[in-house]
Amino acid sequence: MKPSLRTSIAFAALAALTACAPKQGSQIDTVRASLQEVLPGLKADAVRPSSVPGLYEVQDGSNFGYVTADGKYMIEGDLLNLKTGESLTENRRKTDRLTKLAELGEDNMIVFAPEGQTKHVVTVFTDVDCGYCRRLHSQMAQYNAEGIEIRYVSYPRTGPDSESFRKAEAVWCSADRKTALTEAKLGAPVSGGEKCADIVHREWDLGNDFGLRGTPLLVLDDGSIVNGYLPPDALEQRLDAPPGSVFNGQPRQG
Structure with a gap:
């Protein structure tokens, strides 16, 4: 970090x-x-x-x-x-996160979009071997059914030159990233070249830049973050809640 x-x-x-x-x-x-x-x-x-x-x-x-x-x-x-209780610094962070994700571009992400209307877009920093990342991915159909688009960015927690990092490189270098990611999260062997290693490095650096403390890290469509896993119904409530709402649920990290 x-x-x-x-x-x-x-x-x-x-x-x-x-x-x-x-x-x-x-x-x-x-x-x-x-x-x-x-x-x-x-x-x-x-x-x-x-x-x-x-x-x-x-x-x-x-x-x-x-x-x-x-x-x-x-x-x-x-x-x-002090008059409004608003964090001016956090507002700056939100804008900064959205700007940097836009600069990264969807071409470098793995996107699972709803078949119908997309109500919200959530960018998820994920680790192939993270338990709660796998749980989130196993519920993809439910997130999509709630109108939530999930965009994956790679963040191998063990860092460069690790097995998880190698798996991420193989997934992001695959011709069919979505299938490769699903298979990898199910524990299937992954293989592939390292021509996409620079993408994984860039996304790993971006996670560090965002102050990531664990995976999954969720970046909501207003630029705010959730450090940990939220099930589909809880995530929908969080996304649909009015600004300033307080949530007591504790996100879980893998």
């Missing part, structure tokens, strides 16, 4: 390096220059104005922090609107 901003950025280093920041240019340039001293690989678009005057948002995957305009201090965590 990617380290948090706290481990990536030493606060003391930020304060000490502020003196090295250029005195010319805008405030955001000053903040970017200070951060890039300790995070040389940080992209310019990872630092942006926040909703709060005088604070700049910095993003590292699913981790966020807020830096003062002089580049001296950073608060790590989520920014809340």
Whole structure:
């Protein structure tokens, strides 16, 4: 997993390096220059104005922090609107997730769509050998009957150079990915080349970027996530519920 901003950025280093920041240019340039001293690989678009005057948002995957305009201090965590209770940071994460999934594209996913109307699209990070991933897949007809389209993205939990990773590569390299995935989840042997290894690596990296803690990870159509398995009826209730609803069910992970 990617380290948090706290481990990536030493606060003391930020304060000490502020003196090295250029005195010319805008405030955001000053903040970017200070951060890039300790995070040389940080992209310019990872630092942006926040909703709060005088604070700049910095993003590292699913981790966020807020830096003062002089580049001296950073608060790590989520920014809340106390009046509405809305998490402005989580809203940013939702948009970011949907953007990155769109960039990945359905061509790199394995899609099981309803025969009738599609009411919701859920992207699932899956592991061929994960028990609850297999349970979810065994109920595919029920998800589809509820109007839920399932789009699979690969996330072998054991990481590169593991047997599960090899199986994922074989499935994603198959001419008939849907059949290969179903057979693999039933425990059948899978074989295939590694020409699609870069796809599996890319999707595995994306799961880490999203802060995945276990499989399955469900990305709902509004960009929010569920860390774990939900049966078809519970998932439908979650998807159809109005914004701000609270759920007591505990998703299960494999």
